[in-house]
Amino acid sequence: MPDETQPSASPGVTPKAAYHHGDLRAQLITAVRELVETHGPDGFSVSEAARRAGVSSAAPYKHFKDRHEILRGVVSEAMDRLRAAMEAGAASYPVGSLEAVATVGRAYVEFAKAEPGVFRLVFGLTEGHENAPDLLAKGEGCFGVVVQAVAACLDLPPGDRDVQRRAYMLWSLVHGHSFLNIDMKTKVTTAEIDDWAYLMAVSRAILTAPEG
Amino acid sequence: MPDETQPSASPGVTPKAAYHHGDLRAQLITAVRELVETHGPDGFSVSEAARRAGVSSAAPYKHFKDRHEILRGVVSEAMDRLRAAMEAGAASYPVGSLEAVATVGRAYVEFAKAEPGVFRLVFGLTEGHENAPDLLAKGEGCFGVVVQAVAACLDLPPGDRDVQRRAYMLWSLVHGHSFLNIDMKTKVTTAEIDDWAYLMAVSRAILTAPEG
DNA sequence: TGCCAAAGTGAGTGACGCTAACATATGTAA
DNA sequence: TTACATATGTTAGCGTCACTCACTTTGGCA
Known part of the structure; x- marks a missing residue:
């Protein structure tokens, strides 16, 4: 199931590669x-x-049971890249800064812009998706990046309920913005948005709102 | 092209119904x-x-050029229902109230919950979607409902730039929440959310945030 | 060296999208 | 009423696809 990495792997336990074709x-x-x-x-x-x-x-x-399993493979790989991009973004600003939060969102949005088809696939997978705990885990992993940035910004533990709430709000917002962005590429009056300014404003609004 | 309404239409210009089959x-x-x-x-x-x-x-x-045109028909009909639900929601609270805004969002989320497949279809249509200005128009129509509620709440004209900005934020948020809600039905720690409380909190946060 | 399992081939099955040629019903006009 | 144009439907058929089966090839290893 795992390992879609190196073509020239060592002949270990599960090489799974370089027989006839290569990989x-x-x-x-x-x-x-x-x-x-x-x-x-x-x-x-x-x-x-x-x-x-x-x-x-x-x-x-x-190599794959059916077409759905191939798609799951693509999604899995894409989620790894998405998470890496989010983490890399977060690391490029001081821990706890508002910019660090906004930049996580920006990585998300830019992934969606750069690979709209794959992005849609990642969040549109339905059939055969149910029995894929690894994908759900990776999804939670991505969410975790947001939670950590928010926690650092609010100076609260990541497990804090308010942190989780605000992180979820931000994630929803960024997720929705990404989709809308893809869908009506050049349409909708408000679509010509400076992503960075937008994300900063949004992060500020949600992180500074009084507790609900 | 238009008109998928009455089976027993009058023999006007484009009846398109009730020949052999009925409709x-x-x-x-x-x-x-x-x-x-x-x-x-x-x-x-x-x-x-x-x-x-x-x-x-x-x-x-x-009746349809190809499979995509059938799907477009389904989407078109669904968007009509979605907009009607949003408007009905907005009308059930005093104009300008925060509840009126939140309830528009709730209608959106509940549509997604009630018809996740159709909801996904509406916002996942890609192929042959480009040449469908009617669908884009309906999308803007739905957004217009949000804009109106927000404008009334802030006591500003719907064309105001700040109104549009906040309306778009809210729409993104609700849109994202709807998708996340569908995707990880019973998963993600924070998913057990009271939608109404959540939407009220979110509406308040975004509508009362200082201008960015 | 001989054997097994992994990795690939080619042919075949049933379903689907869509088209073409043909059949039938319907409203309108002579 | 009859005749026609058109809208609606049918059957047959083409090419593609997902997937399976029986078979061959290849590489690792006892």
Whole structure:
């Protein structure tokens, strides 16, 4: 199940790579990611991905149970990148600063802008998604980044109920903004928004509001 | 193109109904809505919808150009209902009250909860969506409901820039909350949220924050 | 060296999206 | 009423896709 990383892995316990093809599993995930990005989350086919990887249309089923499992692989990889981007953002400003909070949101929004197809896939996966505790865990991991930034900013422990509440508000807001941003690209009167100013204003509004 | 309303329409310019079948167009849209709701946005097929309506698998193409156009029909109908729900909500509280704002958001969230499949479809439509100015217009119409409630609450004209900004913040927040709510149904620590209290708190936070 | 399991192939099945050619009902006009 | 144009429906068929099965090839290892 795990490990879609190195093509030239050492012959350890689960190498899963470099037999005939090289590393088909990872190459398929890459192909699918590109397809999802260019043709939308629905405009992908296992056959086309196999074609791009230069293998027969039956080969993918040696690595994935069905098409949903491939998508889950793409989502898993994408969530890793999303989290990394959020953490990298947070680290580029002083711990506890409002900018650190806003920049986590900016990483989120920019991910959505850069890879709208994948972003939609990540949060649009429904079928076969239920039995995927690893994805849920990664989702909570991303949320955790927000919580930590908020906690540092409010100088409260991450487990604090008010911290969680405000972090969730911020996440909802950023999540919604990302989607709206993607959907009506050049539309909606208010869509021409300076993301950074917007995120700073939003963070300030939510973090300084009196406790509800 | 328009008109999926009355089966027994008068023989006007574009009756489009009650020939052989009765009113296949509307019946197909209903069938697709049900399929989308039960099997997810992807788990729908034109064939299955035709089967449910009791016609051959080629019949739908007399009413819709392709599968995407059927989906657009479903989305269009859903957006009408969504807007109606938002307006009905707003009308159930005094104009200008904070509750009126919060209740618009609640209508939104409850629509998402009641019809998660359709909700996802509405905001997940990508292919063939570009050339659909009517859907974009309906989207702006829904946003307009939020703007009006916010404007009344702040006692400012709907065109005011600050009103638009705050309305957009609120919409993002509610939109994001709706999605997160659907996605991790029973998950994420903070997901057990009293929607009403949450929406009231959020509305207050955003409407009373100092201008940014 | 011989064996097993992993990794890949090719052919086949059933479903689907969509089109083409044909059949039938309906409103309008001669 | 009859004749026609058009809207609506049907059957048959094409190409694609997801997925399976039987088979071959390859590499690691006892």
